[in-house]
Amino acid sequence: MSVENAPVVDVDEAAIPVEKKMYYRFESNDKKEFRVSELAIQQSETLNRLVEAMGYTSEDVENKPAIAIENIDGKTLKLVFQWCEHHKGEAIPVDDGSVPKIVEIPEFDAKLMDIDNGLLFKLIWAADYLNIVQLLNVSCKKVANMAQGKTPAQLRRVYLLPSDEEDEAAKRAAQEAQDPRAREVEEEFEERKRQGGNSFF
Template sequence: MSVEPEVPIVQVEEVRENPVLYKIISSDNHVFTISEHAVKLSKTLWDLITNLGLTAENALDNPIPVENVNGKNMETIVQFCERHKYDEEEPEYTNYIREFVLPEWDRQLLSIDNEELFQLILATNYLDIQKLMDYCCRVIGDMAKDKTPEELRIIYGIPTDAEDDALERSASDSPGPSG
C-alpha cells in the first residue's frame, strides 16, 4: 500500500532550490517523500543515508525501510521535519526545555491522544529527532501543571508502592524459563 503524504508548501520551494528527495517506507508499508534538509533533523535517518551512500541520483530509487515506525507516526514526523527544516539551531542552556514557547502549529500537531503521543515519542526517540523530542516532552511535562500526586498517578499511569511490590512479588514467584 502506498500513501503519499500531504506535501507542505515549503516542500515546493525545496524542490525548486534543492531537488534531493528521499523515500521512506514505514513499518506498515506507507511510502513518504522527504527533502534532504528535513531528513537531516533525524540523526538516525541521516546516518543511514550517509552509510548507504545515497545520492541525489539514486535516492528515490532506494527507499529506506523504517521498521520501528508506523505510517501514522511517520506522517507526523515528516510534517514536523519539513516545517522545521530551515530553523536555526536552538540555544543550549540548562532550562531550555521548560522555558521555550511551544509554537501553536506544533501544539496543534501534537494535540493527539495519549496512546498516539506515546508511540510518537518512541518513534522520535528511535529516529533521534532532538527538536521533536523536546517538543513532545514539553507537552507531556505540561500535563503535570497544578496537579496533585494522586492526579499525576492517573495521568502518567504510575502504580502505587503496594502495586509495585505486588508486581515484583509475582515476578519473583513465577517460574523462570524452563530448559
C-alpha cells in the same frame, strides 16, 4: 504554514514532488511510503547518519527500495516528517541544563500534536528513536504540561503511575517469570507453614 500543508508526501495519496532538491524515500512498518527532503532529514540525527552512510544519489533514491523504518507506523511517521519539513534548516537546540526546562511550543507544533495520548505516546517513541531533539522537547513539554496544578493522586491517574505496592507486585511477578521454580518453592514453603512445619529442609 499549516499542518495540513506541510510538504510531506504520502506517496499513496499525492503526486511526487518535482522540485530538484534531493529527496529520500522512507517506508513505515505498515508499508506507507514518504518522500522527505534532505534538509528536513537533518532534524533527525539517526536518519541523517543513515542517509550519509548509504551515500545515495538521486537516481538511487528512485531506483532502490525505500528505506524501511521498521518500528514506526505510517500515521506516526507522517507526523514526524511533517514536523521535520516545517522545521527544516532550524538549528538543533542544546540543553542548557535549566529546570524547569524552557520549551516554547509553536502554534504549528501545537496543532500537529493536537492528537490523542496514544498517538502522542507513539510520537515521543519515534522522536526518541530517530533522535529528533526539538520534536522530543516539544512533545515532552506537552506531556509535562499535563501535570500543571495536579496533586500527587491526580498525577498517578494522569500518568498511570503505579503505587509502591503495585511496583513491588510487578517486580515479584517479573522475578517469578524469570525463575518459575521460585514460585513453586515459595508455594511449597507457604504450604509447609500452614501444616505447622518449622523446618523447610
